[in-house]
Amino acid sequence: xxxxxxxxxxxxxxxxxxxxxxxxxxxxxxxxxxxxxxxxxxxxxxxxxxxxxxxxxxxxxxxxxxxxxxxxxxxxxxxxxxxxxxxxxxxxxxxxxxxxxxxxxxxxxxxxxxxxxxxxxxxxxxxxxxxxxxxxxxxxxxxxxxxxxxxxxxxxxxxxxxxxxxxxxxxxxxxxxxxxxxxxxxxxxxxxxxxxxxxxxxxxxxxxxxxxxxxxxxxxxxxxxxxxxxxxxxxxxxxxxxxxxxxxxxxxxxxxxxxxxxxxxxxxxxxxxxxxxxxxxxxxxxxxxxxxxxxxxxxxxxx
Numbered sequence: 001x002x003x004x005x006x007x008x009x010x011x012x013x014x015x016x017x018x019x020x021x022x023x024x025x026x027x028x029x030x031x032x033x034x035x036x037x038x039x040x041x042x043x044x045x046x047x048x049x050x051x052x053x054x055x056x057x058x059x060x061x062x063x064x065x066x067x068x069x070x071x072x073x074x075x076x077x078x079x080x081x082x083x084x085x086x087x088x089x090x091x092x093x094x095x096x097x098x099x100x101x102x103x104x105x106x107x108x109x110x111x112x113x114x115x116x117x118x119x120x121x122x123x124x125x126x127x128x129x130x131x132x133x134x135x136x137x138x139x140x141x142x143x144x145x146x147x148x149x150x151x152x153x154x155x156x157x158x159x160x161x162x163x164x165x166x167x168x169x170x171x172x173x174x175x176x177x178x179x180x181x182x183x184x185x186x187x188x189x190x191x192x193x194x195x196x197x198x199x200x201x202x203x204x205x206x207x208x209x210x211x212x213x214x215x216x217x218x219x220x221x222x223x224x225x226x227x228x229x230x231x232x233x234x235x236x237x238x239x240x241x242x243x244x245x246x247x248x249x250x251x252x253x254x255x256x257x258x259x260x261x262x263x264x265x266x267x268x269x270x271x272x273x274x275x276x277x278x279x280x281x282x283x284x285x286x287x288x289x290x291x292x293x294x295x296x297x298x299x300x301x302x303x
Contacts, residue, residue: 046280048273049273049276049277049280050273050277052269052270052273053065053066053270053273053274053276053277054270055270056270057267057268057269057270062270065268065270065271065273065274066274068271068274069274069275069278073251073256074253074256074275076251077251077252077253077255077256078253078278078282080167080250080251080252080253081236081252081253081254082236082282083167084167084170084171084174084235084250084252085232085233085235085236086232087171088171088174088175088178088231088235089178089228089229089231089232089235090228091171091175091178091179092174092175092178092179092181092182092231093178093179093182093224093227093228093231095175095179095182096178096179096180096181096182096183096185096186096227097182097186097224099116099179099183100182100183100186100187100190101190103116103117103187104187104190104191105190105193116183117183117184117187119180120180120181120183120184121180121184122180123176123177123180124177124180124181124184125177126176126177127177127238127240127241128240128241128244129240129241129244131173131176131177131241132173132240132241132244132245133244135164135172135173135176135245136164136245139157139164139169139172140164141158141164143164146158164245165245165246165249165250166250167250169245170241170242170245170246170250173241173245174235174238174241177234178231178234178235181230181231181234182227182228182231185227185230186220186223186224186227189220189223189224189227190220193216193219193220197211197215197216197219198211198215198216201214201215222293222294222296223293223294225293226289226290226293226294229286229287229289229290229293230290232286233283233286233287233290236279236282236283236286237254237279237283238254239252239254239255239258242254242255243255243258253275253278253279254279256272256275257272257275257276257279258272260272260275
């Protein structure tokens with residue numbers, strides 16, 4: 001019979017050798033592009049804006065750029081931009097929610113859901129000059145719909161006070177890419193509503209409307225509000241659509257920044273950088289609220 005020491009030596013000799021642990025750095029290769037893009041297009045521009053905001057046209061340090069943010073015209077530009085962002089966020093959010101409800105809880109045919117989601121994926125990224133031209137060709141003074149209403153029904157939209165180049169006209173244009181984005185963002189939250197919740201409410205005698213008022217909407221409210229905040233940010237930073245449609249007639253903060261950085265008359269890059277820092281501050285506040293609401297909604301939907 002082998003001694004205990006000999007048996008231990010045999011086990012050690014026959015035991016398979018442990019494989020070396022894989023190199024940890026390989027796990028990070030997949031996210032290297034993310035960090036590169038984050039550095040080049042988020043961190044580096046933000047630092048450049050912050051430094052430039054404290055310099056005048058001669059390159060000297062100054063605080064006048066931030067003092068100029070209190071100018072009534074600049075405050076008004078911020079306020080107009082916030083109002084149009086709020087209007088399109090609420091309008092696009094409600095319309096997008098109703099559409100998403102129809103294709104999820106409403107149980108419309110699968111083909112309708114596929115078509116709407118495909119359209120939303122395309123329309124949410126359709127902006128800038130092409131979108132402005134599309135609305136001018138449709139609802140401009142000589143647009144197709146404008147002429148049809150005038151020639152067939154005798155209704156002149158512009159005589160009734162409507163103008164595509166006004167606050168509400170621009171808001172209507174923004175709605176084209178706002179409600180599809182809401183559809184894409186809120187659909188997963190609606191899909192996350194558990195069937196057991198509605199069945200339990202029905203077994204307890206609750207009607208469908210009572211279930212939505214007391215159960216579904218309170219659970220979905222953080223997702224709905226968070227999605228609207230996302231829409232607010234999407235509209236708040238828009239530039240090309242507004243500039244192409246109105247030519248700078250509406251005093252949006254993004255247009256003011258453009259005129260300060262590349263304008264011939266109002267050329268003051270330092271002020272433009274300060275305005276951009278103000279926009280970053282507003283967006284940071286909104287995204288912080290959005291992040292908090294998303295965490296709350298995800299906690300509910302995981303249960």
